[in-house]
Amino acid sequence: MAEDIEERKRIVEIKEYKQYFNEGKKSEVRAVKDVSFSIYEGETFGLVGESGSGKSTTGRAIIKLGDITGGQILYKGQDINSIKRRKDLLKFRKSMQMIFQDPYASLNPRLTVKEIIGGALKVHGMETNSAERTKKVHELLESVGLNKQFANRYPKEFSGGQCQRVGIARALAVEPDFIIADEAISALDVSIQAQVINLLKELKEKNNLTYLFIAHDLSMVKYISDRIGVMNRGRILEVSNADELYIAPLHPYTESLLSAIPTPDPEAERHRVRTEYDPGYHHYDNHNGVGLHEIAPEHFIYCHEDEVPLYRKKRQRLLKKAKQYA
Amino acid sequence: MEETTILEVKDLAVSFQTFEGVVQAVRGVDFSLKKGETLAIVGESGSGKSVSTKAINQLLPKKNTLIERGEILFEGKDLLKLSEKEIQKIRGNDIAMIFQDPMTSLNPTMQVGKQIAEPIIAHKGVSKGEAKQKALELMDLVGIQHPERTYKSYPHQFSGGMRQRVMIAIALACEPKILIADEPTTALDVTIQAQILDLMNNLKKDLDTSIIFITHDLGVVAQMADRVAVMYAGKIVEIGTADEIFYNPMHPYTWGLLASMPTLDVEQTSLYTIPGSPPNLLHPPEGDAFAARNEYALGIDFYEDPELFKVSETHFAKTWLLHPDAPEVIPPAEVIRRKEKFRYLNSEKRMSKTVGGEAYGRRY
Ligand SMILES: Nc1ncnc2c1ncn2[C@@H]1O[C@H](COP(=O)(O)OP(=O)(O)OP(=O)(O)O)[C@@H](O)[C@H]1O
Ligand SMILES: Nc1ncnc2c1ncn2[C@@H]1O[C@H](COP(=O)(O)OP(=O)(O)OP(=O)(O)O)[C@@H](O)[C@H]1O
Numbered sequence: 001m002a003e004d005i006e007e008r009k010r011i012v013e014i015k016e017y018k019q020y021f022n023e024g025k026k027s028e029v030r031a032v033k034d035v036s037f038s039i040y041e042g043e044t045f046g047l048v049g050e051s052g053s054g055k056s057t058t059g060r061a062i063i064k065l066g067d068i069t070g071g072q073i074l075y076k077g078q079d080i081n082s083i084k085r086r087k088d089l090l091k092f093r094k095s096m097q098m099i100f101q102d103p104y105a106s107l108n109p110r111l112t113v114k115e116i117i118g119g120a121l122k123v124h125g126m127e128t129n130s131a132e133r134t135k136k137v138h139e140l141l142e143s144v145g146l147n148k149q150f151a152n153r154y155p156k157e158f159s160g161g162q163c164q165r166v167g168i169a170r171a172l173a174v175e176p177d178f179i180i181a182d183e184a185i186s187a188l189d190v191s192i193q194a195q196v197i198n199l200l201k202e203l204k205e206k207n208n209l210t211y212l213f214i215a216h217d218l219s220m221v222k223y224i225s226d227r228i229g230v231m232n233r234g235r236i237l238e239v240s241n242a243d244e245l246y247i248a249p250l251h252p253y254t255e256s257l258l259s260a261i262p263t264p265d266p267e268a269e270r271h272r273v274r275t276e277y278d279p280g281y282h283h284y285d286n287h288n289g290v291g292l293h294e295i296a297p298e299h300f301i302y303c304h305e306d307e308v309p310l311y312r313k314k315r316q317r318l319l320k321k322a323k324q325y326a
Numbered sequence: 327m328e329e330t331t332i333l334e335v336k337d338l339a340v341s342f343q344t345f346e347g348v349v350q351a352v353r354g355v356d357f358s359l360k361k362g363e364t365l366a367i368v369g370e371s372g373s374g375k376s377v378s379t380k381a382i383n384q385l386l387p388k389k390n391t392l393i394e395r396g397e398i399l400f401e402g403k404d405l406l407k408l409s410e411k412e413i414q415k416i417r418g419n420d421i422a423m424i425f426q427d428p429m430t431s432l433n434p435t436m437q438v439g440k441q442i443a444e445p446i447i448a449h450k451g452v453s454k455g456e457a458k459q460k461a462l463e464l465m466d467l468v469g470i471q472h473p474e475r476t477y478k479s480y481p482h483q484f485s486g487g488m489r490q491r492v493m494i495a496i497a498l499a500c501e502p503k504i505l506i507a508d509e510p511t512t513a514l515d516v517t518i519q520a521q522i523l524d525l526m527n528n529l530k531k532d533l534d535t536s537i538i539f540i541t542h543d544l545g546v547v548a549q550m551a552d553r554v555a556v557m558y559a560g561k562i563v564e565i566g567t568a569d570e571i572f573y574n575p576m577h578p579y580t581w582g583l584l585a586s587m588p589t590l591d592v593e594q595t596s597l598y599t600i601p602g603s604p605p606n607l608l609h610p611p612e613g614d615a616f617a618a619r620n621e622y623a624l625g626i627d628f629y630e631d632p633e634l635f636k637v638s639e640t641h642f643a644k645t646w647l648l649h650p651d652a653p654e655v656i657p658p659a660e661v662i663r664r665k666e667k668f669r670y671l672n673s674e675k676r677m678s679k680t681v682g683g684e685a686y687g688r689r690y
């Protein structure tokens with residue numbers, strides 16, 4: 001497994017990325033302190049974690065919305081900071097699409113759905129003929145489970161979930177290689193979530209797409225992701241392949257996150273015990289030797305190097321326990 | 327425990343005038359809300375959950391909304407008949423709402439702290455200083471860090487989840503009798519979600535607040551709800567106690583919802599989905615709106631809309647499958663598993679029969 005991954009191409013590489021807002025002012029926010037991870041071509045990388053921990057900010061940085069404070073982001077081997085010419089930018093924007101967290105705020109309220117999706121096609125010189133374009137818009141709407149008659153509606157005439165699907169259709173329209181889905185399905189009902197997830201999976205296989213999937217629904221993240229990164233307060237605390245993360249969550253924050261997932265079972269809910277997390281846990285006064293350390297192949301924890309043996313033991317113990325129950 | 331009804335929605339029907347014609351978004355919805363209870367509304371996206379609840383506070387766009395028929399009774403008044411001035415006294419004070427889309431419901435040009443303090447000044451007649459103090463407390467309560475510093479922030483400087491918490495603080499500001507929460511936690515991580523849910527449950531316990539909770543997350547429903555209503559195409563298709571809906575569902579749409587969820591423990595290659603797409607509410611189909619997508623549909627479903635059949639004193643479902651002459655059908659495996667649990671729970675007599683927070687023996 002580990003060797004396979006070594007050979008796979010990295011589509012996105014994030015190195016020591018930092019993002020501060022209002023730098024130097026009293027209101028300075030260190031939204032992202034130090035984030036490094038890679039996304040391999042053809043995989044789905046899930047990003048979960050605390051609200052306000054910098055997930056959307058990281059997503060926005062990858063898609064080049066605004067300047068980053070520090071570090072480097074490579075897309076297909078190229079530093080995105082060096083993409084400046086209009087033609088290159090356009091190519092970059094076609095190759096990478098984002099589905100935003102707030103569907104109403106990310107769609108122009110004055111345009112109809114046909115204009116929104118058609119506009120995206122037009123900008124990228126796809127389907128230049130107007131009749132073709134309409135046909136494509138209708139196809140896209142149907143592919144996300146929307147009635148093609150909705151093409152003439154304005155965003156505010158949709159329910160939250162319908163609006164989110166318009167955003168997904170717009171992202172798919174330009175046939176990107178890489179899609180960042182920021183809470184793309186949380187506004188949808190479970191049946192349509194399942195429909196969109198199946199669609200995203202199918203498209204991934206068919207078009208060899210890569211996804212960065214930012215979400216709060218940990219059961220959906222587990223289902224769709226190959227690997228998962230867990231964020232808290234501007235840092236990645238744990239990166240692991242998806243299955244292992246749920247069997248052997250090592251960082252106490254990950255444990256608390258998993259223990260808080262509500263299950264669709266009222267009786268179980270009445271008896272659930274949550275594990276609390278003390279953020280002091282990853283406060284290190286001295287940062288020497290602190291960073292993302294590899295506990296096992298492809299399983300990383302943000303910790304001090306002295307803690308590595310402890311985490312290794314914990315992993316062994318949890319894997320053994322999981323085997324017993326299997 | 328005494329069960330007083332605080333809100334009653336009767337035969338509510340709402341349409342919208344649009345470019346393509348009249349959209350019949352809500353087509354006859356009945357439900358009641360008791361004091362201190364949490365009613366969850368789940369269901370298809372676009373089925374009318376938000377519209378039904380926005381009607382309560384008269385929050386639908388005046389321009390193209392048609393209230394076709396119905397009544398919404400609160401403290402002896404029909405809220406649909408109140409003037410804008412009268413409803414303003416109730417809105418945000420007696421009945422507060424947390425919206426699905428925080429960015430569009432917050433004022434982008436006003437400091438978040440002020441947005442929380444404003445309803446307190448408006449409804450409670452306290453001084454500016456007191457309102458600010460209360461707003462800071464609320465910010466802390468909903469888990470916004472460093473309230474003193476962030477009081478002066480604008481919405482765009484907040485993450486999605488933080489904006490959502492501002493909305494929650496605004497809604498809680500006046501200690502409402504009814505809290506309508508439209509997907510209040512979808513933008514939040516599970517640990518903060520857990521805090522917010524605890525907060526809402528405390529409110530319910532301390533102040534006997536009634537809650538209408540709209541969400542797609544059936545896990546959250548299981549954790550919060552005393553009763554659950556399931557909506558499809560503008561109607562309630564099933565309503566019952568949380569245990570009845572989760573362990574003894576009767577409507578094929580509810581079956582589909584429960585079967586669509588990924589589970590943490592079982593490997594799945596693809597998720598179950600309900601086939602087809604929802605009906606066009608410009609021209610709702612004849613018969614049962616769910617028939618075309620329902621693998622358990624009977625012939626009659628295609629020309630006659632089923633009535634609500636009674637399953638128990640608290641449980642009703644709108645499906646012909648409950649008619650005495652209907653054939654026996656086998657629900658999806660997931661539902662059979664749940665029904666077994668229902669029998670087990672009943673035999674153990676571990677279920678309490680009354681509706682209402684305390685009686686359910688919850689943790690809070
Ligand atoms: N334009 C901005 N100005 C100031 N602060 C900002 C700005 N944008 C984001 N922030 C801050 O950066 C932090 C990270 O925000 P971000 O939106 O990335 O969080 P997130 O992990 O996506 O959270 P959520 O799960 O709630 O969406 C937050 O503290 C937020 O307040
Ligand atoms: N202002 C409006 N103009 C026209 N149609 C509208 C308007 N508001 C809502 N609708 C339509 O009414 C129907 C019900 O919408 P509603 O927002 O209540 O759905 P919902 O059940 O809350 O869905 P979701 O789970 O996606 O939020 C949808 O078909 C929607 O497109």
Ligand SMILES: [Mg+2]
Nearest residue numbers: 056101485486
């Ligand atoms: Mg976000």
Ligand SMILES: [Mg+2]
Nearest residue numbers: 159160376426
């Ligand atoms: Mg809604």
